[in-house]
Amino acid sequence: MTKDQLLTRRRALLAGAAAVGAVGTAGVLAAITGEEAVRPALPAVGPPAAARPLKPSAYRLQPLTGYGPPRAAQRKTLVRHEPMLKVSGRGRTMVLTFDDGPDPRYTPHILDTLAEYDVHAMFFVCGEMAVHNEDLLARMADEGHVVGNHTWSHPLLTRLSRSRIRSEMERTCDVIEDAYGERPEWFRAPYGAWNRAAFQLGAELGMEPLAWTVDTLDWTTPGTRSIVGRVENGAAPGVVVLSHDAGGDRSQSVRALRDYLPQLLDSGYHITVPRRQYA
Structure with missing residues (x-):
């Protein structure tokens, strides 16, 4: 394959793969031409995400009952008019x-x-x-x-x-x-x-x-x-x-x-x- 033919073919491949992205394009070129694909550079290594300070979000949900920590739902209980004095149970x-x-x-x-x-x-x-x-x-x-x-x-x-x-x-x-x-x-x-x-x-x-x-x-x-x-x-x-x-x-x-x-x-x-x- 002549140099002009190779350049023409590369342009066609690049135009057709634009929607796929740079990584996909490099892979396609490597498969067709036999040339080594050039991988995109990785971002610089920084501190883990968990260690980075989080910015407050305007969309963070707030408890419906106030601003404190959420509490367990209250149980449904009948209103008594006197306290229980004994407990029921089998035997002694x-x-x-x-x-x-x-x-x-x-x-x-x-x-x-x-x-x-x-x-x-x-x-x-x-x-x-x-x-x-x-x-x-x-x-x-x-x-x-x-x-x-x-x-x-x-x-x-x-x-x-x-x-x-x-x-x-x-x-x-x-x-x-x-x-x-x-x-x-x-x-x-x-x-x-x-x-x-x-x-x-x-x-x-x-x-x-x-x-x-x-x-x-x-x-x-x-x-x-x-x-x-x-x-x-x-x-x-x-x-x-x-x-x-x-x-x-x-x-x-x-x-x-x-x-x-x-x-x-x-x-x-x-x-x-x-x-x-x-x-």
Whole structure:
């Protein structure tokens, strides 16, 4: 093939391959003429894309409910007019609950005892305590315990406005979700002081109200024997036991649990946590 013929053929090929692009054209030329294709130069190597600062996008979607991180959808819950005092279950079922924590001085010891006997309990936490001890809520989640809402600062709800009650509950729900991994399904009013707003707002936030059947009165520090005696004398199917793992010196509560828990199990009681029934 003469040089003029080769040039004419190259022009025709280039014109026909224009839509294919430079890379495709080079390949076609190499196949026809036997000449080595010239590859386009690669861009200079720079930092990986992930390391480059991202520019804010005008099209970035924002949460519909606000500017904070998206939260789990609230569950549909019926509005009750009084709290649950007992739980249903087959056989000799009981529930142990601990309020006001978590407290790094006492809560870990309670968790250790529960783990030793492979028992699950409920912890009604205060937001102002939980926010500084999120590792304990994470441990509760890992070990199968249930975490409930006991408001942010443990106020008397009957003296608060509706907006303040909601704030106390909602802030605590957010902390629990962050540390525990999901929003709480249960709440308990501080001091057992309930009102209509508490029931309504609790339901709006997807929580059931749970009170108690047996009060150990451990917050009065009556002595380990006294706490143990109240639990053993009050034991019965469906009973909910109230104790505390924070709010003062709870060393008696820690020692009492070590005493009465194995005795309850030896007596045939099944210590468990309640399950929600959704509307």
